[in-house]
Amino acid sequence: MTDGAMKPPAPEPGIPIAYYLANHPETAVELACAHCNNRKVVPFAEMVEQLKARGLGDENSGILEIGPMMKAPCMRCEGVRWVSRPWWPPRR
């Protein structure tokens, strides 16, 4: 098999939640609706609890993996595709 180049790259899990909890406790995860860009910010500790409660993951889950796990519809457009990224508090 040499047609590996045709395969899309595996999704990147991203940096594990544990890294942010340990090194950047001021950060959180931002979930953005892929359709309308509606956003919400969830503290990492809360996100870990949610993931564990639903059996989806834990603090070793990557930041980029979180969004696709979210199945709650967007409150604005009812879309169910979420993109996750780290949220940093605004600098003063």
Ligand SMILES: [Zn+2]
């Ligand atoms: Zn939306």
